[in-house]
Amino acid sequence: MESSSVLPTGLTEISLGDHGLRGWQVDTRLCRARISQQGAQLLEFQARGREPLLWLSPRATFIPGKAIRGGIPLCFPWFGPHPGRPDLPAHGFARQRDWQLTEASATSDALQLEFSLVSDAGTRALWPHDFAATLRMRLGRSVALQLTIANTGSQEFRFEFALHSYFPLTASRAARVEGLDGSLCLDQLDPTREHQHQQGELRFQGETDRIFLHTSGQYCLVDERSERILRIDAPDCRSVIAWNPGPGKTARLADMPPEGWQIMACVESGNVEADAVTLAPGAARAFGLRLEDQAGVPPVGTPLR
Numbered sequence: 001m002e003s004s005s006v007l008p009t010g011l012t013e014i015s016l017g018d019h020g021l022r023g024w025q026v027d028t029r030l031c032r033a034r035i036s037q038q039g040a041q042l043l044e045f046q047a048r049g050r051e052p053l054l055w056l057s058p059r060a061t062f063i064p065g066k067a068i069r070g071g072i073p074l075c076f077p078w079f080g081p082h083p084g085r086p087d088l089p090a091h092g093f094a095r096q097r098d099w100q101l102t103e104a105s106a107t108s109d110a111l112q113l114e115f116s117l118v119s120d121a122g123t124r125a126l127w128p129h130d131f132a133a134t135l136r137m138r139l140g141r142s143v144a145l146q147l148t149i150a151n152t153g154s155q156e157f158r159f160e161f162a163l164h165s166y167f168p169l170t171a172s173r174a175a176r177v178e179g180l181d182g183s184l185c186l187d188q189l190d191p192t193r194e195h196q197h198q199q200g201e202l203r204f205q206g207e208t209d210r211i212f213l214h215t216s217g218q219y220c221l222v223d224e225r226s227e228r229i230l231r232i233d234a235p236d237c238r239s240v241i242a243w244n245p246g247p248g249k250t251a252r253l254a255d256m257p258p259e260g261w262q263i264m265a266c267v268e269s270g271n272v273e274a275d276a277v278t279l280a281p282g283a284a285r286a287f288g289l290r291l292e293d294q295a296g297v298p299p300v301g302t303p304l305r
């Protein structure tokens with residue numbers, strides 16, 4: 001979409017920070033949101049009459065090429081540190097690159113946006129494959145994202161991705177993730193990296209950094225103080241990553257406020273480690289994520305719908 005194209009009502013171009021980053025402000029009768037062109041990153045979202053759905057660090061920096069702390073960063077084409085190149089950026093390069101807004105339209109119940117990132121010499125220098133990535137956003141009373149990765153080259157490739165969602169909490173120590181029971185769990189803080197299985201609900205009792213594999217794709221984050229339930233539906237994403245930096249790691253992150261660990265947690269949806277995706281030349285795969293805020297807490301033990 002040419003920058004001179006007319007944007008639909010409720011969508012305006014904005015600048016982010018003082019270093020030239022650009023983005024968009026969404027302001028409709030249903031929701032408000034902010035998106036950065038860097039990483040096609042949904043930074044903030046708030047449905048009318050509801051609390052903010054995502055957490056953006058008050059110390060987030062808007063510097064070209066530097067990851068923005070909060071919202072939903074996209075980790076692609078690898079998750080975590082690069083397996084063989086410690087000099088390369090953690091979580092891949094997609095969140096550090098400018099994406100192009102290729103479609104924008106408004107319907108009665110949502111603003112629909114599409115962003116695109118296509119391989120070039122710069123990406124090939126970091127990851128020797130040709131791809132076309134598309135991120136669609138549907139912003140209304142809830143958030144629906146769809147990431148599509150197409151292999152536009154002549155060689156098969158294998159990739160990881162994660163929609164690294166940051167969520168606000170009243171108190172991270174009084175929150176739980178339901179729906180991971182029995183999933184294979186890799187505790188990133190356990191040097192033995194022995195596989196375990198999650199027993200029951202997940203709680204953030206200290207620094208937490210766990211990868212869950214072969215998950216059901218349906219789970220929820222319960223804020224026990226506010227009685228807020230956030231439903232997370234990601235049927236095409238077999239992995240979940242749960243992260244809370246705790247006080248120690250938070251103190252080492254310049255773009256996190258000291259108390260940040262107490263009021264946020266990441267519950268990320270993707271396909272990483274053994275769930276990584278292999279794409280043949282010419283093939284494409286789509287991965288959906290839907291976030292819905294549900295007030296009120298069913299009695300303990302009520303099965304998820």
Ligand code: TA6
Pocket residue numbers: 067080090091164188209241242243266268
């Ligand atoms: O979410 C899991 C994780 O890999 C953690 O280990 C932590 O590094 C977090 O991502 C944040 O990574 P970032 O590169 O955004 O600081």
